[in-house]
Amino acid sequence: DSGVTQTPKHLITATGQRVTLRCSPRSGDLSVYWYQQSLDQGLQFLIQYYNGEERAKGNILERFSAQQFPDLHSELNLSSLELGDSALYFCASSAEPTTGGQYFGPGTRLTVT
Amino acid sequence: QKEVEQDPGPLSVPEGAIVSLNCTYSNSAFQYFMWYRQYSRKGPELLMYTYSSGNKEDGRFTAQVDKSSKYISLFIRDSQPSDSATYLCAMGGGGTSYGKLTFGQGTILTVHP
Numbered sequence: 001d002s003g004v005t006q007t008p009k010h011l012i013t014a015t016g017q018r019v020t021l022r023c024s025p026r027s028g029d030l031s032v033y034w035y036q037q038s039l040d041q042g043l044q045f046l047i048q049y050y051n052g053e054e055r056a057k058g059n060i061l062e063r064f065s066a067q068q069f070p071d072l073h074s075e076l077n078l079s080s081l082e083l084g085d086s087a088l089y090f091c092a093s094s095a096e097p098t099t100g101g102q103y104f105g106p107g108t109r110l111t112v113t
Numbered sequence: 114q115k116e117v118e119q120d121p122g123p124l125s126v127p128e129g130a131i132v133s134l135n136c137t138y139s140n141s142a143f144q145y146f147m148w149y150r151q152y153s154r155k156g157p158e159l160l161m162y163t164y165s166s167g168n169k170e171d172g173r174f175t176a177q178v179d180k181s182s183k184y185i186s187l188f189i190r191d192s193q194p195s196d197s198a199t200y201l202c203a204m205g206g207g208g209t210s211y212g213k214l215t216f217g218q219g220t221i222l223t224v225h226p
Contacts, residue, residue: 002156031212043157043201043216056212090156094212101147101162102214106155 003027004105006091012111018079021108025072025093031055032074033094033102034066038087049074081112116140119202119217128226132189136202136217139183143215144206146178148187151199151219160200161187192224 003026013019025032034046045058049068060066063081068074078085088109092102119136126132134148145164149157161176163169169176177186185204189196202217 045213048212104156
């Protein structure tokens with residue numbers, strides 16, 4: 001158990017809908033990262049927050065957004081969902097930006113039908 | 114050309130064998146290197162983190178980094194059936210996306226009794 005929690009574990013929704021994925025980092029970690037894992041693209045970095053501020057951005061779609069709250073939990077919002085958004089979404093956390101490595105949560109499996 | 118190249122395998126070895134997993138990369142800005150183990154559809158588990166060229170050992174695992182050749186390796190000694198998983202190399206650092214990890218495609222390893 002990495003100490004990172006994610007909810008929900010599974011999510012099934014229809015195209016065009018909007019969903020919110022939630023992540024709680026390890027106790028004491030200030031950085032939160034979101035990644036998408038699909039069969040054809042592998043693990044892809046989406047976005048990083050550090051202590052409430054956006055720190056780095058990957059190839060995150062404009063339909064996707066994230067934020068980190070004062071209690072350090074983070075939410076990833078996915079809107080206007082398409083079939084191709086079906087994937088595993090992972091949250092990771094670290095104490096400082098990558099010092100000692102990033103610790104991943106169990107993931108949320110999103111299925112868009 | 115991908116920034117990080119990893120032989121997807123699959124790799125099948127007998128129990129007790131020494132396993133060698135490798136990645137090459139093209140971005141000389143990468144400063145830190147990690148190896149993750151991922152069981153089917155679970156969150157990646159951090160195995161090794163290293164910041165410099167050379168070897169780092171942790172139990173049955175040894176990580177090796179050669180920055181001059183842009184090549185990293187993970188060796189697993191006395192492999193066990195429980196080591197059967199997908200192994201992912203990851204690297205990051207440098208530039209404005211210091212926290213972003215770039216992953217290899219993963220190598221599928223099976224250790225048979």
